[in-house]
Structures are given as structure tokens and as C-alpha cells.
Amino acid sequence: xxxxxxxxxxxxxxxxDPGELTPQTLEQTLAHAWSRACDYADVYLQHSQxxxxxxxxxxxxxxxxxxxxGAGVRAALGEKTGFAYSEELGPEQLLEAARAARSxxxxxxxxxxxxxxxxxxxxxxxxxxxxxxxxxEQKIALLREVDETAxxxxxxxxxxxATLASAYEVILIASTEGVYQTDIRxxxxxxxxxxxxxxxxxxxxxxxxxxxxxxxxxxxxxxPARFAQEAVxxxxxxxxxxxxxxxxxxxxxGHGWPGVLLHEAIGHGLEGDAIRKGTSVFTHLMGQRVASPxxxxxxxxxxxxxxxxxxxxxxxxxTQNTVLIEDGIIRGFLYDRLNARLCKTESTGNGRxxxxxxxxxxxxxxxxxxxGTHSPEEILASVDHGLYAVGFNGGQVDITSGKFVFSASxxxxxxxxxxxxxxxxxxxxxxxxxxxxxxxMVGDDLELDDGIGTCGKDGQQVxxxxxxxxLRVDELTxxxxxxxxx
Amino acid sequence: MTAESxxxxxxxxxxxxxxxxxRGQGATAAAVSLDRGEGLTVSVRLGELETIEREQDQGxxxxxxFGQRRGHASSTDLREDSVERxxxxxxxxxxxxxxxxxxxxxxxxxxxxxxPELDLHHPWDLDSDEAVRLALECEDAARADAxxxxxxxxxxxxxxxxxxxxxxxxFMGAYRRSSHDLSCxxxxxDEAGAQERDYWHSTHCDWRxxxxxxxxxxxxxxxxxxxxxxxxxxxxxxxxxxxAPVARSLLGHxxxxxxxxxxxxxxxxxxxxxxxxxxxxxxxxxEHPHEAGGAASAPFDAEGVATRxxxxxxxxxxxxxxxxxxxxxxxxxxSTGNAGGVRNLVLESREPALSWxxxxxxxxxxxxxxxxxxxxVNQVTGDYSRGAAGFWVENGAVAHPVHEITIAGSLPDxxxxxVxxxxxxxxxxxxxxxxxxxxxxxxxxx
Numbered sequence: 001x002x003x004x005x006x007x008x009x010x011x012x013x014x015x016x017d018p019g020e021l022t023p024q025t026l027e028q029t030l031a032h033a034w035s036r037a038c039d040y041a042d043v044y045l046q047h048s049q050x051x052x053x054x055x056x057x058x059x060x061x062x063x064x065x066x067x068x069x070g071a072g073v074r075a076a077l078g079e080k081t082g083f084a085y086s087e088e089l090g091p092e093q094l095l096e097a098a099r100a101a102r103s104x105x106x107x108x109x110x111x112x113x114x115x116x117x118x119x120x121x122x123x124x125x126x127x128x129x130x131x132x133x134x135x136x137e138q139k140i141a142l143l144r145e146v147d148e149t150a151x152x153x154x155x156x157x158x159x160x161x162a163t164l165a166s167a168y169e170v171i172l173i174a175s176t177e178g179v180y181q182t183d184i185r186x187x188x189x190x191x192x193x194x195x196x197x198x199x200x201x202x203x204x205x206x207x208x209x210x211x212x213x214x215x216x217x218x219x220x221x222x223x224p225a226r227f228a229q230e231a232v233x234x235x236x237x238x239x240x241x242x243x244x245x246x247x248x249x250x251x252x253x254g255h256g257w258p259g260v261l262l263h264e265a266i267g268h269g270l271e272g273d274a275i276r277k278g279t280s281v282f283t284h285l286m287g288q289r290v291a292s293p294x295x296x297x298x299x300x301x302x303x304x305x306x307x308x309x310x311x312x313x314x315x316x317x318x319t320q321n322t323v324l325i326e327d328g329i330i331r332g333f334l335y336d337r338l339n340a341r342l343c344k345t346e347s348t349g350n351g352r353x354x355x356x357x358x359x360x361x362x363x364x365x366x367x368x369x370x371x372g373t374h375s376p377e378e379i380l381a382s383v384d385h386g387l388y389a390v391g392f393n394g395g396q397v398d399i400t401s402g403k404f405v406f407s408a409s410x411x412x413x414x415x416x417x418x419x420x421x422x423x424x425x426x427x428x429x430x431x432x433x434x435x436x437x438x439x440x441m442v443g444d445d446l447e448l449d450d451g452i453g454t455c456g457k458d459g460q461q462v463x464x465x466x467x468x469x470x471l472r473v474d475e476l477t478x479x480x481x482x483x484x485x486x
Numbered sequence: 487m488t489a490e491s492x493x494x495x496x497x498x499x500x501x502x503x504x505x506x507x508x509r510g511q512g513a514t515a516a517a518v519s520l521d522r523g524e525g526l527t528v529s530v531r532l533g534e535l536e537t538i539e540r541e542q543d544q545g546x547x548x549x550x551x552f553g554q555r556r557g558h559a560s561s562t563d564l565r566e567d568s569v570e571r572x573x574x575x576x577x578x579x580x581x582x583x584x585x586x587x588x589x590x591x592x593x594x595x596x597x598x599x600x601x602p603e604l605d606l607h608h609p610w611d612l613d614s615d616e617a618v619r620l621a622l623e624c625e626d627a628a629r630a631d632a633x634x635x636x637x638x639x640x641x642x643x644x645x646x647x648x649x650x651x652x653x654x655x656x657f658m659g660a661y662r663r664s665s666h667d668l669s670c671x672x673x674x675x676d677e678a679g680a681q682e683r684d685y686w687h688s689t690h691c692d693w694r695x696x697x698x699x700x701x702x703x704x705x706x707x708x709x710x711x712x713x714x715x716x717x718x719x720x721x722x723x724x725x726x727x728x729x730a731p732v733a734r735s736l737l738g739h740x741x742x743x744x745x746x747x748x749x750x751x752x753x754x755x756x757x758x759x760x761x762x763x764x765x766x767x768x769x770x771x772x773e774h775p776h777e778a779g780g781a782a783s784a785p786f787d788a789e790g791v792a793t794r795x796x797x798x799x800x801x802x803x804x805x806x807x808x809x810x811x812x813x814x815x816x817x818x819x820x821s822t823g824n825a826g827g828v829r830n831l832v833l834e835s836r837e838p839a840l841s842w843x844x845x846x847x848x849x850x851x852x853x854x855x856x857x858x859x860x861x862x863v864n865q866v867t868g869d870y871s872r873g874a875a876g877f878w879v880e881n882g883a884v885a886h887p888v889h890e891i892t893i894a895g896s897l898p899d900x901x902x903x904x905v906x907x908x909x910x911x912x913x914x915x916x917x918x919x920x921x922x923x924x925x926x927x928x929x930x931x932x
Binding site: 064066069080429 | 561576636680681753859895929932
């Protein structure tokens with residue numbers, strides 16, 4: 001007998017054996033859903049362990065462990081979907097879910113299910129359980145290092161909170177399109193937040209990061225001290241910040257996490273469900289120019305160890321590097337199987353779901369803009385008066401009108417091509433289809449974020465990545481409190 | 487109270503067993519909560535069934551104390567051996583974390599050993615065929631308007647849940663709560679091809695008290711169509727009228743800053759402001775957790791502490807916080823019964839509440855906000871900057887719809903700058919208020 005694959009072994013141990021399930025029971029479940037004349041059915045089994053540990057006031061006194069498991073069964077016919085889930089893994093529960101899911105279809109079918117294959121796509125990360133990667137004492141020591149580093153850096157630091165979180169997820173996907181896949185998805189994250197106080201003024205600074213690996217990677221890369229330094233730097237900077245300007249002006253966006261611009265301004269509008277329904281402002285823009293020829297944007301789920309990476313999506317489709325905008329022209333949309341089938345195209349491996357209790361839909365993975373030719377210094381020097389925004393809290397978009405926002409947490413006023421002084425956080429608002437036309441310079445310093453992004457859509461949260469080089473945007477509305485003085 | 491079903495008894499037994507196991511493993515105290523629920527969601531789009539979803543949720547959560555050390559674990563698997571492992575995990579964490587003198591169960595005299603029946607349980611015997619019919623009626627009403635060009639669909643959801651909570655001080659409480667929802671989201675288009683989207687929803691624990699499907703659809707269509715032709719504004723400083731559904735978010739920021747966690751983290755612009763005027767002096771905020779059938783009513787909080795009616799802001803003066811047992815001890819105060827959140831916080835003015843037309847008159851020249859976007863609220867400083875859409879008002883009448891602008895200011899100034907409150911309250915959630923008129927904010931636009 002050949003060696004059992006690591007992911008198959010984990011699926012057997014965590015998903016099949018405890019519920020007395022076998023690959024045959026899954027096939028029976030699918031056959032049950034499929035016996036009504038639907039186009040497609042799938043079953044998704046998931047086991048996830050989640051742990052979090054917090055240091056506050058120098059004391060590690062808050063820790064939690066969460067175990068989540070269950071099965072979701074889905075049947076689709078045309079645009080109709082039937083879906084049911086159960087938190088109990090067992091043959092009867094799966095059959096009952098299949099019965100509920102197939103209720104959208106009527107009429108019987110005799111045809112046999114296609115033969116399933118389980119050739120796994122190449123891994124994008126290791127499979128160790130991060131929860132077991134360090135023992136409790138080592139985790140506490142890691143958090144202490146964050147706390148002590150932050151306090152040592154500046155007397156203004158009044159409060160330090162840091163959270164170490166990790167997840168170990170085992171999934172199994174089987175479908176009537178011949179998919180039988182297992183996967184293991186580790187994820188860790190370290191977050192630091194500090195409050196600094198000077199002369200009665202209090203400001204907050206934060207930093208975080210992580211990816212699909214064990215805690216030991218955080219230690220190897222010096223993350224605890226580095227994140228603490230970064231959080232303290234931002235908090236101290238905010239103590240000096242002046243009112244942000246109000247009005248439309250030139251904005252220079254820093255590299256890395258400010259790529260949240262791309263995620264909100266165009267990414268969501270290119271997701272296949274909104275394209276199929278015609279509710280996205282980008283629906284009819286395929287092949288059209290929306291940006292200068294210097295702009296190329298991709299969604300790439302295959303990058304090793306990234307927070308937004310997956311070797312396969314939640315429908316068992318291998319992820320890929322999808323070009324969304326090439327040399328300024330829209331070239332691709334993001335699809336799951338349902339929307340791809342209805343749009344007569346192929347899934348791009350972007351069918352993702354928060355858990356077994358949610359239905360998959362087209363979602364981003366790691367979305368970023370490729371590097372251009374300008375140095376960041378050259379870009380800053382080109383601006384007479386504007387805003388330089390390097391840190392953000394996150395954003396939101398209305399895909400129908402195309403209006404999007406993202407909120408700066410670290411920003412500076414630019415005067416005569418030089419950074420003048422820090423300004424308070426402010427929300428930036430723009431229009432998705434037109435904002436990239438105003439990108440007049442693309443930096444040569446592409447960077448991906450540190451691994452902090454979580455994207456929400458229709459109430460479902462999934463981890464994602466973003467990135468970009470430094471960008472000059474000629475006109476963006478900045479929501480500060482001080483009127484533009486010319 | 488009516489006799490509980492066998493399943494409710496089973497859940498109590500399960501909670502008690504987990505408590506006993508924790509004690510058996512050496513925990514000095516423990517608390518266990520168990521939630522279980524069942525629901526059906528049906529959505530339609532463009533006159534056709536789109537999804538039928540059946541929900542079956544369950545979860546057990548345990549907090550174990552070893553003296554002043556605490557561990558927390560939860561699981562969606564309620565099989566006996568899995569519950570035992572969850573208890574073990576909580577105990578294991580509690581043994582290995584550090585002491586905090588503020589950890590512990592609530593003070594015994596605050597526990598709701600007796601609690602009122604709040605009329606929150608109205609199961610809806612709704613099958614998927616009938617749900618489809620209601621959703622279609624709702625969407626049809628919205629699409630009756632010729633300017634509605636597309637639809638995200640209409641959705642009907644029924645849900646029926648039970649919560650059981652127990653702790654090692656002998657507290658054991660349970661209540662059922664149903665939650666039903668009807669929503670509709672549509673897209674309008676104008677001749678130029680510009681598209682706008684908006685939605686409306688109605689929710690109640692008693693399905694008989696929801697807005698009817700036709701009304702929900704019509705409101706969704708009205709809210710969407712009125713946005714057509716929106717344009718940005720020039721930057722300016724003007725009064726801003728927050729429509730009731732978005733005015734609730736201003737209460738939300740207040741609750742965030744007045745919550746125990748923000749206070750002991752010193753991450754609140756309200757720090758040290760108790761007994762000071764933080765809202766306009768006409769404004770009073772009261773909490774009504776025992777309102778029969780209320781949107782967020784609960785007989786006890788997430789720790790079993792009795793909830794009670796109280797005044798949080800009295801004529802603009804901040805009189806109370808939102809505290810759990812833990813945050814209360816951190817601050818040297820007593821729990822306010824707010825573990826797990828705020829329950830029916832109602833904003834009222836001692837000035838006469840105004841009708842919508844009166845509010846527009848009072849606004850005169852300025853901005854009505856009907857939608858807010860983004861996270862630009864800083865709880866530490868109170869700095870406020872968010873994306874907005876709404877209407878420009880001249881001479882007390884709507885001039886045109888507005889989008890792609892931001893509004894900015896500071897929450898302390900905004901709370902003190904409220905000059906009028908609308909009569910029509912949005913009571914669909916835990917935060918309840920009429921429209922709020924704020925005297926001046928910075929608008930950023932073209």
C-alpha cells in the first residue's frame with residue numbers, strides 16, 4: 001500500500017473516523033443529492049482548531065481554544081442553490097443535509113456519478129499544526145518580548161496589548177464533478193496595539209502580520225520585536241499629527257498594505273457573481289481600458305505561505321495567478337464553479353467560503369499590482385501639495401455605484417515634493433472604474449502586506465492578501481477636517 | 487412560564503455535566519453556556535427562487551477558573567467525549583496562563599436567579615414554499631417601479647434558538663428567542679447608465695410584527711431610486727442630518743467608547759468624562775433590556791447577571807458605563823449587566839421630536855446622510871472621518887442626491903452638537919434612535 005498523503009491522513013483522523021464516515025458514505029451523500037435532476041452537488045467537511053492568547057498590562061491572562069467542525073451539502077440547478085449544514089458529522093446527518101439541499105430540484109435521474117479523481121495541486125504551505133508548534137511557555141515568552149520591547153522603546157507608551165492567534169484547519173471536498181480533495185490550512189497571526197500618551201493627548205498605534213506557517217516562523221523573522229517597534233513608531237507619530245486636509249488632491253500611496261485600494265476599488269467589482277448578475281459597475285468593461293498602460297493587477301492564490309494563499313479553493317479547484325488588469329486593460333474576472341458555469345467559462349479557483357456553514361462564492365486571494373519603473377523618491381518629489389498615505393485600517397466598496405473608501409491610519413502632508421508633517425487618520429473616497437486612470441506613476445518597489453487582511457462579503461470573513469508598489473494618484477478625495485489652503 | 491421541552495431539559499443537563507466535569511478536573515469555578523438554533527433562509531432574485539438554506543447551529547462554551555487564572559474553550563461538537571475534551575482544554579489553559587485578580591464569576595448577588603419572561607419566542611411555522619411566496623411578493627413590489635433595472639433579490643429568514651447558561655454558583659438560566667427577517671436589495675439605473683443600489687429590511691422576534699413584504703419591497707425601491715443622479719459636492723462646512731438607520735452608528739461609537747474594555751485599555755475618548763456633559767443637554771440615553779418583544783431584550787447577560795432598566799446619559803451628562811464583571815473589577819465598579827453587549831439603548835430628547843419635514847426645515851442648508859462607508863472612526867481620540875452618500879438640502883427642501891464625499895469631525899463635538907432629534911425611531915436593533923441633526927461637520931468633495 002502506498003503511503004497515505006498527509007492531508008488524506010488528517011482528513012481521515014479528524015473528519016471521517018470520528019463520524020464513522022468513509023469515502024463511500026460521501027459518495028452516497030452526493031448520489032442522494034444528485035438523484036434529483038440538479039447540475040451539481042458537493043459536500044464539504046471541515047475541522048478547525050483555533051487558539052488565541054493575549055497579553056495585556058504585562059500579564060498573559062486571556063486565552064481561548066475553539067473547536068469547530070461540521071459538514072455542508074450543496075446542490076445547484078441553474079441559478080438555484082439548495083444548502084444545508086450540520087455540526088454533527090455522521091452518515092445520517094449528511095443524508096439529511098443532502099435531502100434538504102436537493103429540495104430546489106425536482107424530477108429523478110438515473111445517471112451514475114462521474115468517477116472522482118484526487119490528484120492534489122501543489123502545496124502552497126507546510127502542514128504542521130501551528131497550535132502545537134510552540135509550547136505554552138514559549139508562546140507566553142513571545143508575547144512578553146512584544147510587551148517589553150514596546151515599553152522599553154518610549155516612556156510615552158502607556159498600554160500594550162498583543163494577541164497571538166493560530167488556526168489549524170482540515171478540509172475534505174467531494175463533488176459530482178469528480179472532485180475528491182483533502183487539504184490542511186494552517187494560519188498564524190500576531191497583532192500588537194499600543195496606546196501612547198503625552199501632555200494629555202492619547203493616540204493609538206498598531207501593527208500585525210502572519211501567514212500560513214507555524215509560530216516558529218514569527219520568531220525566526222524577529223516579528224515580535226519588529227511589530228512592537230512598528231506599533232510604537234505609529235503611536236508616537238500620531239502624537240505629533242496635525243489635522244488632515246479636506247478636499248480633492250494628489251495622493252501618494254505607500255507600498256504594501258495600501259494595496260487595499262485595489263481590493264476595494266476594483267477587486268470586488270470583478271468578482272463573478274456580481275458580473276453574472278450585472279450588479280457590478282465593471283460588468284461591461286471586459287477588454288476596456290480602465291488604467292494607464294503601466295498598471296497590471298493580478299489575483300494570485302499560489303504564492304507560498306501567504307495569508308491569502310490556498311493550493312485549492314473550497315470547491316477543490318486549484319488556485320491560479322489570474323490577470324485582472326493587464327497594461328491598463330481589464331482581462332479577467334474571478335469565478336467560482338456556479339458563476340463560471342452560468343457564465344459559460346471556467347472557475348479561476350476563487351470559490352471560497354468562511355466555513356462549512358456558509359456557501360462558497362467568488363472571493364479574492366492575494367490581489368496586487370505589479371511593479372512599475374519609478375522610484376518612490378521620484379514619485380514623492382513630483383508632488384507640490386498632497387497627501388502621502390502609508391498605513392490603512394481597511395476599506396469598503398459599493399460595487400454597483402463603484403464608490404469605495406479606505407481609511408488611512410498613518411499619513412503625511414506633502415509640500416514641494418517633501419514630507420512636511422504627519423496628519424491624523426482620514427478616510428479617502430473614490431470611484432472604482434475611474435480611480436486607476438488617475439494613477440500617473442507606478443513605483444518599482446512592489447511589496448505585499450505583512451499578512452493582516454480579512455475580507456468581509458455578505459457576512460462571510462476570509463483571510464486575504466494585498467500589495468502594490470508606491471503609487472501616485474492624481475486626484476482622490478481626502479476626508480480630513482481642515483479645508484485645503486491651496 | 488410554560489413547561490420546557492425535553493430538549494431544553496437535555497441542554498440544561500449537558501451544561502450541568504460540563505460544570506461538574508470542570509470541578510472534577512480541579513477548577514475552582516466555572517461557567518458554561520450552550521446555544522442551539524434552527525432556521526430557514528429563502529432568497530429569490532428576478533422572480534425566481536435562488537437559494538434555500540437550512541441552518542442547524544449549536545455551540546458550547548466553557549470558562550474555567552483555577553483561582554485567579556482563567557481559561558476559555560468552545561466547541562460546536564456536543565458529543566459527550568468532545569464536551570469533555572473542551573472542558574479539559576479550558577482547564578489546561580487556565581492552569582498555564584497567569585493570574586489576574588479581576589478574574590472570576592460574577593458577584594453572587596447580581597446573578598439573575600429569578601428572571602422575567604420577555605415574550606421573545608414566536609416560532610414561525612414557515613415552510614420553504616410559503617417563504618418563496620413572501621420573498622417573491624417583496625421583490626415584485628420593489629420591481630413594480632420601472633426605474634428598478636436589476637435586483638440582488640429578496641430574502642426571508644426564520645430562526646428559532648435557545649440559550650442555556652449555568653455556573654458553579656448554582657445559577658442556571660435559559661431562554662428562547664426567535665428572530666425573523668425580511669429584506670430586499672435592488673438596483674436602479676438612469677438613462678446615462680449610472681447604477682445605484684440600496685435595500686431595506688424588517689426584523690422582529692414576532693413574525694406577525696414585521697413589516698409586510700410589499701412594504702419592505704416598496705421602501706427598498708424608493709430608497710434606491712432616490713439616489714439616481716447623485717453627484718459630489720464642493721468641500722464645505724455645514725450641518726448634517728443623519729437619517730435614523732445611520733444615526734444608530736453614532737450610538738454604536740458611544741457604546742464602544744463607554745464599554746469596560748475600551749476604558750481599562752485606556753482606549754476611549756470618554757475616559758474620565760463620567761458625570762460630565764458629553765451629549766447635548768437635551769439628550770437622554772436609557773437602556774431597556776426587559777422590553778417585551780424588544781429587538782435586543784434579554785433577562786440576563788452573557789454571565790447570568792440580571793439586566794436592568796437604567797439611565798446611561800441624563801440630560802447630556804454621562805452617568806454610566808457598559809460593564810461586564812471583569813471590566814467592572816478592573817475599574818473598581820460593579821457590573822452593569824452588559825456582558826455580551828447593550829440591550830435596547832434608546833436615545834430621546836426632552837425637546838419635542840421633529841417630523842422629517844420639520845427636520846429638513848431645521849437643517850435649512852446642509853447634508854442629509856443616508857449611507858456611511860468605511861472604518862474611519864478612532865475610538866481613542868474620537869476623530870471621525872467616513873465616506874457618505876445622501877442628499878443636499880437647500881431652503882429646507884431636497885435639492886439633489888450626493889455621493890463620493892466624506893464627512894469629518896470629532897465624536898465629542900458631534901454628540902454635544904446635536905440640535906434636533908427625529909420623532910420616527912429606528913427600533914430594529916440594540917441601538918434605537920430617531921434621525922439626529924448635528925450642527926456642523928466638514929464635508930470633503932471636489
